[in-house]
């Protein structure tokens with residue numbers, strides 16, 4: 001193997017390391033938005049600080065089962081009639097907080113940035129599965 005290839009290999013390794021230490025700007029912005037608008041109900045990556053009935057978004061949660069399109073709609077418009085049905089099925093008390101609609105407060109771009117951040121919490125298998133998940137009507 002020539003020196004050129006060894007250097008290229010080292011360069012790629014360094015790039016990979018940088019992505020871990022310095023996440024892409026969209027992910028950093030998503031983390032800030034998440035802390036500001038979501039964490040008080042959904043808790044942090046480990047799920048700590050979560051309100052009862054607010055689901056965690058980490059690899060133990062259910063969030064990664066939904067497509068990007070459905071997740072963005074849910075963030076902008078709230079959980080809607082489907083969410084109401086799930087609450088009833090799970091026996092969630094009526095007065096427990098609901099997933100708010102963030103339209104007007106957050107843009108679609110903001111929702112995408114938050115999602116980009118949440119995806120860093122999922123396993124590679126979950127990310128591959130979620131990428132191929134079709135949008136539900």
Ligand code: HEC
Nearest residue numbers: 037038041053054055062063075079083097098099100114
């Ligand atoms: C006032 C508390 C509250 C806040 C703030 C909040 N959520 Fe929620 N969220 C909930 C609750 C409760 C649910 C469960 C559905 C329901 O009961 O409405 C939920 C459900 C969700 C779901 C569906 C998860 C699944 O597996 O089906 C997603 C995704 C979500 N929230 C993302 C967010 C994001 C992103 C933010 C910040 C922009 C946010 N939430 C802010 C309370 C909150």
